[in-house]
Amino acid sequence: MDSLLELEHLEVEFDTWDGRVRVLDGVSFSLAAGETLGIVGESGCGKSMTALAIMGLVPTPAGHITGGSIRFAGEDLVRAPQARLRQLRGNRIAMIFQEPMTSLNPVFTVGEQIAEAAREHLGLSGTESRHRSVEMLRAVHIPEAEKRVDEYPHQFSGGMRQRVMIAMALACEPQVLIADEPTTALDVTVQAQIFDLLQELRETKGTAIVLITHDMGAIAEMTDRVIVMYAGRRVEEGAVEDILDRPAHPYTRGLLACRPQLQLGKGAVRPALREIPGVVPPLHLLGRGCAFAERCPDAMPRCRDERPVETVVRAGHAAACWLLDERREAA
Template identity: 55%
Template sequence: MQRCCARRQRRGQVLTQLLKVDALRTCFATPSGVFPAVDGASFSLPAGETLAIVGESGSGKSVTAMSILGLIPSPPGRVESGRILFKGHDLLSLTEPEMQRIRGNQISMIFQEPMTALNPVFTVGSQIREAILLHQTRDPAEARARAVEMLRLVGIADPDRRYDQFPHQLSGGMRQRVMIAMALSCNPDLLIADEPTTALDVTIQAQILELMRDLQRRFGTAVLLITHDLGVVAEMADQVIVMYAGRVVERAAVAELFDRPLHPYTVGLLRAMPVLNDRAGRLIPIEGTVPPPDRLPPGCRFAPRCAHVREICTRKDPALSDQGAGHEVACWLHLDYADMGNPS
């Protein structure tokens, strides 16, 4: 966390907003009606910084990323309202051919499961080369050389040989490195990383995170990190937004969020983190589950799981309010933080 704060201080206060999402609402049609998976999400990401989106499965993290990339399957889904400004241009106003020129070039994505994201019938090198040929050069030899160089940059030994191998011939960690090489092959301004270390063992996770940090420093790429792992957030992020049932419920700098969590849901997520020196290995779970979009409770969506629920919580959904130090929270209890306790 000190690393993140120091980096922000070095950059100063004037930061260019590369991405700005404003009141994004993405809905899906079901047999019982049309319901929001993302409901009014707003946030911004400066150039070169890392913003983490945190929350349980079903909170709307991946749908937010797919909305930015224009990859929401329609039907049954569609972006109903809001704006997604990338370099000042609203991505929602672009045609599909215009989005194709941005997707994989200026905005790239590392998908959650590389074995399903990579095409099993093509070599890994040809899949990296395809993006380079589409966006960077028409010369096959130049594209191959660039693909081999990217494999080398992500730490894959003997990249010339690995270029001609198929995904099933590589380990899980190596496939994830291939995904990173593919995502960064066109020097994107924005990299969206959706659970980039899921299903990897702890040692490989650490290597992948260190690789992402190194490549971010090298290329100056902004990163939108989607994760449920707060340990990864502490290691990687500058800013954090916490999502629950499609809504942003808390937003803060990473050190501020860990030092002073305000929303009961954020407090619960932090309490559920494993503690290295806790010999009993005790975790404090959050009771219940995230409600599906077609069965959202009235009022605050976290109220049925909240130990601090009040009568107003069951009637009215709170808006984000400024708590100082750039820290925002959507909770009727935000003035009673001392009564909520700290997860330490």
């Protein structure tokens, strides 16, 4: 499969009061045209930073990409000049954010905010770009698009604003759409609508999607492949069925166990909500070993001393855990 977007051993470091901290440590994945890739993990594990790095928006001056590559259609974005990145951003690669309430500029009409990208990248005129805005609002199923195009963000509900964000991101028909927790701030019913919309757009426009989330339900419904991140590292990668049904890494198993289970009926026992004990460690305190060792129920002495290498479990499914290595040796 030809990959459209390919990350190889991406490293991002931040200057902090505690010194230089590596927030992304050798993250790799590849995304084919039209594919949907899920990135899961707890807060602070580097999901959003991965997205920002792809967009060339790692916060400066504190953050730096210090290693690895991001290839988009063969072009290395890490080494590309800012001007080139700007041509791609919002044009070939677009992004939608977690907070639709604050991600739209309150002082411009939604139409203007959608049209802007089309004028910038497609060279459309004022009238053409306005038509484009209306067309995009229709595509994301906003009723009375001709009228609402001149309204301001505060006149829209949360779900509608996220639709506007999607319309804005898709205005130039990007090949890759990065959705960073697009439904976290929304009502459950609205969440489903937004996912349906993303599915539909992927099917009609063939846009490849990187879906960043901690919602395993969304992963199951939306994605083809999944990478699991922990403390800035990729700990597992695989097809969505493998990750959900046969997780190989203890962290992935922990994440899956945390899902609340719904049971109906009179005699249903309400199972206790599971959680992974502990929190993601401060990145500057990570030891030489596995980042998850401190919280891992199956940790061995080796896990604290040596960083686990990635082991292929089956075709397209790999995890970085010493347990897999042990098993193979035992077998």
